[in-house]
Amino acid sequence: MLSDILRLSVFSVEILYFASLLLISIVGFHWYRLCWLYIKNRKRSSLLPPPPDVSPLPSVTVQIPVYNEVYVIKRVIEAVCAIDYPAHLFEIQVLDDSTDETSEIAGEVIEREKQRGVNISHIRRRTRRGFKAGALKDAFGSARGEFIALFDADFVPPRDFLRSILGCFSDPRVGIAQACWGHTNMEQSLLTRLQSVFLDGHFVIEQAGRSASGLFLNFNGTASVIRRECLVSSGGWHEDTMAEDLDLSCRAQLKGWKIQYLKALVCPAEIPSDIAAFKSQQRRWTGGGVQNAKKFFAALISNKGFSAAFRIEAAFHLLRSFLSPLFHFYLFSAVVIAIVGGGFPASAYNIVGATAFAASGGIFLFYTLAVLESSPERKIWRFAAVPFVIVLLSGISISNAQEVYRCLAGRGGGFVRTPKTASVAQTGHIYGQKFNFTAFLELAAAGALLFCAFAGGVKDPLMKGILTAFSGAFLYVFFLSVKTHIGRFFRGS
Incomplete structure (x- = not known):
């Protein structure tokens, strides 16, 4: 026995x-x-789109969700304020849920930029309900732009960011455009060097190849631009997962919108500088992936409107x-x-x-x-x-x-x-x-x-x-x- x-x-x-x-x-x-x-798509994935084929240029709202970012808040606000775009079509919202001196630093920088004529507002909430997704959801009603650009606090967008990325939207089917992440502190340590290679695998190879092939794609929640109509028709921001970007990516593509990725447009950002921060980031991304797999896997895989190749990539992405x-x-x-x-x-x-x-x-x-x-x-x-x-x-x-x-x-x-x-x-x-x-x-x-x-x-x-x-x-x-x-x-x- x-x-x-x-x-x-x-x-x-x-x-x-x-x-x-x-x-x-x-x-x-x-x-x-x-x-x-x-x-297979190397040459095509390395090109920037032509300038926006629209006249007049569309209005853009830039949103910067912030929570306790004392070291980087000044840098990101100044970089966004320096973006080259007509002032009357450009507004900035700092979505500040901070509980430390970040709010004071942000307020000083915002007042200084206002005196220079920048249309920028400082939006505070009583609670952090919904975290980042909640802040974006609450601020959406006051955003006037036809397009919403997103930057996390550690990003440093180049001056030509909007003029480079808005050309994607000449195709009316494109609802979201995503730029490539660069690295501001790649050489800081062995850990940041390893992470830079890890991130480049996703942004340089995976995203570029999938986008150029018209396959399932996720936008990464920052260094990106969303068409207002896409956000509204997809149901806005949802707060029930840790990966609100993947959540919106799935819903937008199920609604028929395309996501376009620009490998040639690089937006530098900070890599987590220690193992605790890196593990925290990866836990959130992993958990968000599981939550979105539970939420969308069946709908994406069973949708006969997508090609078999599209559904295969969706399955690999959601199950990773x-x-x-x-x-x-x-x-x-x-x-x-x-x-x-x-x-x-x-x-x-x-x-x-x-x-x-x-x-x-x-x-x-x-x-x-x-x-x-x-x-x-x-x-x-x-x-x-x-x-x-x-x-x-x-x-x-x-x-x-x-x-x-x-x-x-x-x-x-x-x-x-x-x-x-x-x-x-x-x-x-x-x-x-x-x-x-x-x-x-x-x-x-x-x-x-x-x-x-x-x-x-x-x-x-x-x-x-x-x-x-x-x-x-x-x-x-x-x-x-x-x-x-x-x-x-x-x-x-």
Whole structure:
């Protein structure tokens, strides 16, 4: 009886192993597809649209949602006020939910800009209901522009931003236009360098390839412009997810609107300067992805008005948050099988392993291509960073997986801001977050993988190497977490 139970348990683990590894392999082969979409449309994706083919020019409202941004608020307001656009068609709204001295700094800058003739207003709310989406929703009624431009507080838009992006709307089907994110503090640390490569993969390769191919696209909530008619017809801003940008992207495309991406228009922004801020950002993006998958997956996939290719890209985008749990299922099942053995023939393991190995090249190609296409000078360190980007993403997978489980259980949704510091010393700013005890789970995972690799009975040298590599990923993120918070402790912040 006991032997039957054990055989059934091992069989179940083997099924989990094959299923998780095959699904991860499908994701890996999708990276190849994203690279192909970009390469196929490379020339077209690198062009700016012609100037707006409208006369007279449309009115534009720029909205800057703000919450406790003492380090960057002055910079973003001044950059937006410097945008080249006719003054009588241009208004700025600073949507300020701050509870610290940010409001005072913003007020001083706004008054100074008003004296220069800039049409700018300072909008305050009694509560932070709905967070960013709530602020945008509440301010929409007072916005007079035919188009709404959005900038988060850490962005520094170029002077020609509006004149460069409004040409997208010469096509009446385009409801949203998105610019490429640049990096103001890429060279600040190893962590910001790795994040720059990670972000370039999305903005330089994925977004450009999908947009040029007319496939599903998400706008990124900032450095973007929305047609008022699109926002109204899509139902306005919704407050029920942590990713209001993806939420609106899905609703707009379901209503028949197109989203256009401009790789050639770069809007610099700040990369999270420490691991706590980065993990917080990624948890929010992951949780928002799960919430939007629950909300829109069926509607998008079943809509016969979209091409099969469009629906495939929508599925990959909405389900990407589930990669972290899938990765953990693979690790768990691989360790168990490596220790106790399996009942399937060796040929089955060889075939699945070879498939996964071939698929794993997709992510390396994806980020290598991003480095090639985003860095004219092609710095050596950016190429060397590619494998370490994968290490970083593996290391934060426990934090992301926790958010997936919370959102699936309906307990997610807490909006936690990503601190912006304008490159203030990583541990010297006032917005340090509380220590997250997920770091100890990362340490425990690293220790467990190392134990299994060298003292737990794993004999396969390849599996030992895999477990050691992922152990190093968890240790790296744990080290950064402890280092960040120890530094803040000694600085008294």
